[in-house]
Amino acid sequence: MALLSHKSQPIGPENLENWDHIGSGGFGHVYKARHKDWGFDVAIKILHDGVSLQKGSRVWAEANFMETASCEYVLRVYGIYQGPVQGLPLRQGIVMEFMGKGSVQSLLEDLGSPPPWPLVFRLAHEVALGMNFLHSRKLMHQDLKPCNVLLNDDLKAKLADFGLCRISASASCKNKETEEETGGTYKYMPPEAFDLSYEPVRSFDSYSYSILLWSIITGKEPYPAARYNQVEVRIPLGDRPPLEHIDQQKVEGLKELVDLMQRCWDGDPSKRPTFKDCLKVTEEVFLMHKKGVSHAVHQVLTRLESQTGTQRENNNVALSFLSLTPDQPNLNDLVDGRLMETKGTSIQASVSVSDKRMSRKEKAKFVDDNRAELTRVISEVMAITEELGDMVHDEAYALIRAQPTSMKKMRELYQGPLRSGGEVVKAAFFDALKKHHPRTVERLGG
Structure with missing residues (x-):
């Protein structure tokens, strides 16, 4: 049954209360609200003005894909919203299940370290379950990464954001993604996807899963300082995230999970395991640690609740530096955009981020x-702009929002409110920036 063709009435403003803006995406803004009749919170993905929910549009396809793929490990869709939003005129949106603990990305940022091992193994298994279900429905995700794996109040994982999802039998990728547009997605793309003639198949998702596994196991972002053009060159040449600092003997089952990760990031798509094959490994290693999951979840939730504001616990991050080829740096040799000299041998370095209290x-x-x-x-330009509140006049807000890309939005923000508002606005911008992009602020020394 097509989501947008069913006979039930759309969800309107009269059905919702206690609206709260919680984030921004490529199509618009995401809000949390309480459904008056249902008695529980939902998430509403409100689309930018001009983005269509009509049959045949990309977002219509996304909503229907989510409906088709609805299961325990994929975000549920409840219906379509139509109506005004916080003073804005008529808007459309997708009403979805609300996940109260953010995403795997926000979890890793908040912890500043990997989750406890039982939770690592459960997350690996739940993502594999969700992806296997998608593939069984002849669907692909094509944007699997930490921010698209959402967590409920028990830290159980569900797949979300089907903005790039396609029916696998007819999938195509005709436009090369640029660094500006992908915002990190390119780090999870397989080597063959950098070819303009590439047509995605399911092994695309298997590769993305491997990089996601690395992030969960290590608690880090892959190639944190690498730009698109560097990744585009080095990944097809065989570069992958470093394994030197993963002690595979540290915990039972980790060696098997790392082996699966390496098979999933094989340069030959035909050699990557299917998600059905992945489940044989992830279920086995998860069952080894199932009894410890409840304690691990309680441990993480207690730690998250003890943190205040946007402060992040800072840790020393061990990085491995490998030898350079004559003309191209290894992706893992990049720190804050600079090359570290290695003299042909492996060395270690620590990057320590201090907890600063900065003046205005x-x-x-x-x-x-x-x-x-x-x-x-x-990338979260509009979310940051909204947090500036009355410091950004309506006219300036409209000009920023009208810009077609994040880079152009940032340029408009710099040329307008940040230039005219002086230290007060810039300091407020810094605080909002640290909330939405803490790793970037830390990397730049803030």
Whole structure:
């Protein structure tokens, strides 16, 4: 049954209360609200003005894919929203299950380290279950990464954001993604996907799963300082995230999970295991640690609740540096955009991030000094702009929102409110930036 053709009435403003903005995406904004009749919270993905929910549109396809793929490990869709949103005129959106603990990405950022091992193994298994279900329905995800694996109040995982999802039998990828548009997605793309003539198949998702596994196991972002053009060159040449600091003997089942990860990131798509094959491994290693999951979840939730504001626990991050080829750096040799000399041998270095208390003047200077890099990498521009509140006038807000890309939005924000508002606005921008992009702020020394 097609989601947008069913006979039930759309969900309107009269059905919802206690609206709260919780994030932004490529199509618009995500809100949390309480459904008055159902008695529980839902998430509403409100689309930008001009983005269509009509039959045949990309978002219509996304909603229907989510409906088709609805299961315990994939985010549920409840219906379609139509109506005004917080003073804005008529808007459309998708009403979905609300996941109260964010995503795997926010979990790793908040912890500043990998989750406890029982939770690592459960997350690996739940993602594999969700992906196997998608593939059984002849669907692909094509954007599997930590921010698209959402967590409920018990830290159970569900797949979300089907913005790139396609029916696998007819999938095509005709437009090369640029660094500006992908915002990190390219780090999870398989080597063959950098070929303009590539047509995605299910092994695309298997590769993305392997990089996701690495992030969960290590608690880190892959190639944190690498740009699109570097990844585009090095991944087809065989570069992958480093394994040197993963002690495979540290816990039972880790060796098997790392072996699966390496098979999934094989350069030959035909050699990558299917998700049905992955489940044989993930279920076995999960069952080894199932009894410890409840304690691990309680441990993590207690730690998250003890944290305040946007502060992140800082840790020393061990990085491995490998020898360079004559003309191209290894992706794992990049730290804060600079190359580390290795002299042909493996060495180790630690990057320590201090917990600073910055003055308003120091925050403003950080915003000015890092203008070029922030313009290039920041994706949550509208969410940050909204947190500035009355510091951004309606006309400036409309100009920022009208820009077609994140980079252009950032340029408009710099040229308008940040330039005219002085230290006060820049300091407020810094605080919002640290909330939405803490790793970027830390990387730049903030």
